[in-house]
Amino acid sequence: MSAPLSRDDWERIRRASMQAFPKVLDGLPADGVLLSYQQELFQAVSSHALVATDKSRRVGATWGIGAAAVLFSGAERSAGGMDTLYIGYNLDMAREFIDTCAMWARAFNQACSEVGEFLFAEQDAGGAEKHIQAFRIRFASGFEIVALSSRPRSLRGRQGFVILDEFAFHDDAAELLKAAMALLIWGGRVLVISTHNGVDNPFNELLTEIRSGKRPGAVVRVTFDDALEQGLYQRICLVTGKTWSPQAEADWRDQIRRIYGSAADEELDCIPSMGTGVYLTTAQIEAATHAAPVLRLTCPAGFELLPEAQRIAYVNDWLSEHADPVLKTLDKTLRHSYGFDFARSGDLSVFLPVAQGQDLVRRVPFSIELRNVPFKQQEQLLYYVVDRLPRFHAGKHDARGNGQYLAEVAQQKYGQRIEAVMLSQSWYLDNTPKLKTRIEEQTFLLPADADVVSDVRQLRLVRGIPMVPDKATTRGADGGQRHGDTAIAAVLANAASEADVTEYDYRPAGSAGAALPGGSGTGGFWRPDHSRDGRENDREGLL
Template sequence: MNAIVDHTALVTEEDWTKHRRAMLQALPPELAGQALPDILLQHQKELLAATARYNLVVTDKSRRVGATWGVGADAVLTAGATLAAGGMDVLYIGYNLDMAREFIDCCGMWAKAFAPACSEVSEFLFLEEGEKGEDKAIKAFRITFASGFEIVALSSKPRSLRGRQGYVIIDEFAFHDDAEALLKAALALLIWGGKVLVISTHNGVDNPFNELIQEIRAGKRPGHVVRVTFDDALDNGLYRRVCLKTRREWSPEAEAKWRAEIYKTYGAGADEELRCIPSQSAGAFLPRTLIHACMHSHIPVVRWTPPPGFVDWSEDLRVADVNEMCAMLLKPHLDSLDPRRRSCLGQDFGRSSDLSVIHPMQIRQDLSRATPFLLELRNVPFEAQKQIVFYIRDRLPRFFHAAFDATGNGAYLAEVARQKFGVSMVSEIKISSAWYLLNMPKLKASFDDRSIELPLDDDVMTDYRAIKVVKGIAKVPDDARSQGADGYDRHADSAIAGAMAIYASEQSGGEVGAGSTGETRTSSTIAEALGGSFGTIQPRADLSDFMRM
């Protein structure tokens, strides 16, 4: 996956120069001075590798990063291959005639480079039904191959796909007149072994293109997203390629200046056009009504603040006091858990200014998630929090995973939990824009599906309402502060714990046999049980070997 660059802070021309010099210094000597890089840039290779693995691929891209040009190679390799080798027709759909001609010309260039037997680019007319039912002749373009397959650039009308089969490429999907109907028509080709690639820059947060991306990231629709911002492409050598074509001399300083000019040219539109951030994307992420529909009065919120001076008590007194709290406030809820269900938990860590919130979950047979209680800890010392987490974990039936906020001070608790429970049972999460981007859609999907349960509590409601869409990414802003019923500050703590719990619920690992509530199997125990054999991981499909010239 491409690295996601955080653009919340302004990257100056000087910053970019230093960044590119540092990247060059990190290259092996034999690569740092090479004049002719691989013909495809890294993000183009990743896109082709994705289309080799997935039936539905969406590329979330910046303007002019060469995605369509790279896909031309994929189209030629696909149409030029025999049926036994996975060959099929390639059906390209742009939103105007110029795009169609440009793509076919690109494929003609690739066909000559790969040297399969193919025809010259030809124009032809095909009939499609007009808006009033009349026959309408549409100009199209075609390249035919000795394999028997062809690359055809078709009309942008959904009905142009009727009766056809193959690999559909929809270019600048967000700008088609009837994008949703076009996607439905294209997806029908998957039934008989076709593939669909959707390429586009963004055109607003409510556009079908952005909705498709969010559905895939949330796991509600099978598929894969390849995200390429302008800076990702620059890191991969885009400006070097521009210099190669325009006969300019490349340098970090020249690239930084060129980058600054491009961003300045786009002005306020740079976020959407270059950074893959859909416009009009601000405001609350979860509507109040959606959150309220998942709240239940029977789920308690257990809140505990230790006595003043607790951190300075002797260790035996602190341990005894925490044990008493756990026995009184937590044990009744833990004892009532269904021993047949798998259990997990998520925690958002806080020490003094913020709360620590622990959100345990049990997975029902229908895959919905039951919440037995929510635990809020305020001003609880590190060792006491560790004691509480261990207490809860040891009493969770069929425990299989825990996700901890390992940002800042939370790294300590996440680490000792990993050491105690085993690496397969713990995820240490460094919260970042990249993590928010991939996981907040899954949190929202759990509300849409009513597969998450929360306490009916005003503070919890406020926490989840604090999640905002900032520059296209749903996250908890740094300044998202509210005052709880106890008069102290909150920072959407229970919402982060809930997102962690959702993340944990989708992980595998750990002991899940019926009746296992306390024993942690170490990696050595697992290895012994498997006879020391863990098998091999198959390499991911990659077409990059075809791309070298």
């Protein structure tokens, strides 16, 4: 992953972006008062019972969510109205949030009382009653916004929309979250807002659980640069009376980053500290393995220059000897998917199929590793194997660089069940945690092979993103270079197994109704015209 952009790079990008700069109306962007990420957060809390947002410092997330609080608490019960319970970790945060809500209430013409202070009563751990200074706005709807400065146990007896601000910095964040979750039972909502405070903090654990699918909810991520791209500094200039320009924004951005220094990763870029270690331990990976073969094909130097017929025959012979015996053992009642991490020279191409059992466990029945295999022979092998996967469901390809060719021809042959994935930080962030959870729970079983385990161990948290670092190269048992290739294929394969695609079956015209071997295809060897035994593949063009 690349380092943050330099000051000059930022100015150049922002100057270029002016070509698509939105129209300005009365000093504000025509698309609304809220910036894009504030709108996204607003929409998320309207659509999901649980939302978490990891954000940069001072980007206005809480200011924007004040609008949602006013709309929730200003609405009648029949329209989804409810109390809003805001909990920050100090009194100043509570007062600031109430002032923000009062501003939104005036803007929305919501009938409400003036901001009022009161003493919120609760019992301490010993049962003694104590009083906490709090702030409140009451609405004509009968609901109210209450802002507190600590974590009252009395939250357990309330109902409504809970906002836990700077959650990672509360004294007992885990217990506070447990208390807030109870409000969901009767239709409440929970929003957790925070900057990161370490990789082992309950806040980062919550984000990981939501991203991995272990806990239902939504995540909205807003880095400092995200906020700038969406107009944060322009809004600051509007409020402070300064003149915005790409140069001024670049200077200001550079100044802020220098002020934060080494803390910028966590404070501005949503990267939890101590987040560059091993993502999965050897023990965790080995516990999620089973007996399955790893088939390895290495073509000799100069193989790509041999005549086409000779190359095809060589690979067909290898497939007949090594792949066919394994393919014939596949359970024809199970759904099969695959992930394909592509390489042409240096690293490996890895084809990783997965069979989803009746118990929902994903098992890799075999793996194929290709070294120095020409493009056309990788295509040949792909068609041969996929045509024999029972109940073929979906495949996902690494489509970066030269991998785009193989992904494209796979899409042409198998249609919408194939996705050409341009592996990116956001894609890894969305999909790698899901594989991690499955490995931890032993519901994704890999081949018990030393090189496979070593590959998966290459997954790291790189600037907060779980991925294989660019320079993470190792040597396999054959002495060849590896770059976590199986790990990437596994993330793709797991994502393919979870893909929402339509299954279908067919019988070729003129058949007597007998099921095809493996659930698809017509048997035989691959030929240069992409047909088999000289006949067009019956699946061609159906999707």
